[in-house]
Amino acid sequence: MGKEHLLVINAGDNFSGKGELAWKKAELIIKVNNLMGTDLIALGAKEYRVGAEKLSQLAKSSCAPFICANLKDHRQLDAPYFMPFLRFERGGRKILVVSVIDPAIGRYLKDDRLELTDPLAAVRRLQRTISHDVFILIANAQSAVIETWLKQLNGIDLAIMGRYIWLMGNKCKRLGPTMMVANNNRGKTMCYVDLDLDANGRVRIAKPVYWSLKKDTAPKDPLVAALVADYQDWEGRYHYDQRSQRLRQANADKPQSGRFYLGKDWCRRCHGAYIADWRQTRHARALDSLRRKKREFDPECLPCHVTGMNDKKAGGGFADAVITPQTANVQCEACHGPAGAHALGPEKNVVVDKVTEKTCRRCHNRETDPNFDYQRDLPKVNHSHIKR
Numbered sequence: 001m002g003k004e005h006l007l008v009i010n011a012g013d014n015f016s017g018k019g020e021l022a023w024k025k026a027e028l029i030i031k032v033n034n035l036m037g038t039d040l041i042a043l044g045a046k047e048y049r050v051g052a053e054k055l056s057q058l059a060k061s062s063c064a065p066f067i068c069a070n071l072k073d074h075r076q077l078d079a080p081y082f083m084p085f086l087r088f089e090r091g092g093r094k095i096l097v098v099s100v101i102d103p104a105i106g107r108y109l110k111d112d113r114l115e116l117t118d119p120l121a122a123v124r125r126l127q128r129t130i131s132h133d134v135f136i137l138i139a140n141a142q143s144a145v146i147e148t149w150l151k152q153l154n155g156i157d158l159a160i161m162g163r164y165i166w167l168m169g170n171k172c173k174r175l176g177p178t179m180m181v182a183n184n185n186r187g188k189t190m191c192y193v194d195l196d197l198d199a200n201g202r203v204r205i206a207k208p209v210y211w212s213l214k215k216d217t218a219p220k221d222p223l224v225a226a227l228v229a230d231y232q233d234w235e236g237r238y239h240y241d242q243r244s245q246r247l248r249q250a251n252a253d254k255p256q257s258g259r260f261y262l263g264k265d266w267c268r269r270c271h272g273a274y275i276a277d278w279r280q281t282r283h284a285r286a287l288d289s290l291r292r293k294k295r296e297f298d299p300e301c302l303p304c305h306v307t308g309m310n311d312k313k314a315g316g317g318f319a320d321a322v323i324t325p326q327t328a329n330v331q332c333e334a335c336h337g338p339a340g341a342h343a344l345g346p347e348k349n350v351v352v353d354k355v356t357e358k359t360c361r362r363c364h365n366r367e368t369d370p371n372f373d374y375q376r377d378l379p380k381v382n383h384s385h386i387k388r
């Protein structure tokens with residue numbers, strides 16, 4: 001269908017909160033809406049969770065205007081980023097779209113620069129002053145509240161309930177002249193409403209259709225899929241960083257005693273020949289393999305491609321390539337065990353772990369290396385060809 005006949009409405013509650021993660025997600029959602037050609041984004045109560053400052057930043061990056069008729073922005077400068085309403089021409093008819101939020105649920109609005117005013121007064125004012133053939137109201141409120149509003153208002157053709165209300169999305173309801181539809185089912189459905197003209201030339205609203213957004217009914221858009229993949233990359237690293245920070249904190253809190261990792265550069269001081277020998281093995285380049293696959297931050301992949309990760313008893317070993325570059329790749333201590341005490345005082349601490357088949361099997365398991373053969377593979381790594 002041509003764009004001149006289509007109106008794409010995002011009824012709000014897109015964002016999930018404050019913080020870096022929520023912010024990145026919000027940016028992604030705006031980019032995707034830009035690609036979809038969304039015509040407007042109605043503000044829901046959740047939108048304010050990102051804070052007034054961030055919200056106007058998002059509004060600036062969005063092709064679709066953000067609208068809300070009962071939002072008072074005390075900073076006049078930013079006021080234009082939140083429009084009270086929009087009016088579209090479709091099929092020669094004027095379609096007025098207005099959005100309001102129930103102040104009772106706008107409790108996230110802790111920012112004193114934004115304030116919610118009486119929604120009914122705002123709707124009535126626009127009904128009076130802006131000429132239109134069709135009036136669409138997006139209401140961010142509980143369904144019971146919306147119904148009491150609709151009973152006090154006339155001339156609303158379509159009401160979009162901008163909250164998660166009905167468990168299963170496939171519902172609609174007529175209240176007097178108003179068709180009511182639900183906004184969302186947590187992103188699983190989209191509601192589609194046909195407007196046409198009756199015999200008298202009056203706009204008629206057909207029964208809404210809920211469109212399930214599953215793989216087979218809504219194929220992936222390659223551009224959107226790429227954006228989502230980028231985001232997921234970022235999110236993976238984000239979670240990993242958080243984890244590393246906690247790990248680093250835990251290590252800092254704990255005095256280093258007993259078993260701990262130092263990394264190959266310490267071993268080199270006394271075992272130079274072994275380092276040279278080890279460098280010839282793929283163990284020395286194991287992290288590069290992950291980099292090639294862009295998985296070098298993935299906690300699912302890292303433990304076998306680095307040294308001592310998750311070995312909490314010995315202070316953790318590898319955390320990430322920035323914090324703990326000294327334990328990147330499968331080094332000496334991946335096989336010989338944490339050898340910090342030995343390296344700092346070899347005369348007192350000669351014993352390092354015994355290397356057995358079990359040592360290798362931690363990483364060379366049936367899934368990752370089905371062809372592993374201890375007897376055959378051992379000579380490749382036990383420094384057997386170093387002249388002793």
Ligand code: HEC
Pocket residue numbers: 262263264266267268269270271332333336339340342343344346347350351352
């Ligand atoms: C200050 C010197 C020094 C440093 C540093 C050092 N070692 Fe040693 N290492 C020795 C000495 C001495 C021995 C005793 C055997 C020998 O003469 O080679 C030894 C023996 C070993 C053995 C054989 C143990 C055995 O039971 O036969 C391993 C394995 C080993 N070191 C691993 C490491 C690792 C891994 C590191 C780095 C974390 C490291 N060493 C750092 C001096 C050092």
Ligand code: HEC
Pocket residue numbers: 282283285286287289290303304305306307330334335355356359360361362363364374377378380381
């Ligand atoms: C901490 C995990 C880990 C441990 C422990 C480990 N390996 Fe590996 N090994 C790897 C990884 C990961 C690779 C692949 C490196 C790459 O290419 O990215 C590998 C590669 C190899 C290779 C090279 C394969 C080839 O065909 O060239 C051999 C041989 C090998 N390991 C033998 C062993 C043996 C024997 C042991 C035990 C004495 C052992 N490994 C212990 C993780 C480990």
Ligand code: HEC
Pocket residue numbers: 289290293295298300301302303304305362363364365368369
């Ligand atoms: C349980 C330990 C383990 C985990 C977890 C693991 N690997 Fe490996 N990986 C290995 C071992 C062992 C080898 C060497 C196997 C061989 O020589 O065929 C290897 C080899 C590789 C190689 C080089 C060989 C090749 O096939 O090109 C790549 C790339 C790789 N892994 C990527 C990954 C990625 C990506 C993940 C996370 C999804 C991952 N690994 C998780 C143990 C592991």
Ligand code: HEC
Pocket residue numbers: 264267268271274275276278283330331332333334335336353354355356378381382383388
């Ligand atoms: C993939 C596992 C693996 C890695 C990685 C590894 N080694 Fe070994 N290393 C062995 C095995 C197996 C032996 C044989 C003796 C044993 O069973 O402990 C051995 C033996 C040794 C010995 C004792 C040699 C002897 O003749 O008694 C030293 C010293 C040693 N390794 C140092 C190192 C150093 C230093 C590194 C890092 C550069 C390193 N190893 C990396 C598996 C490994």
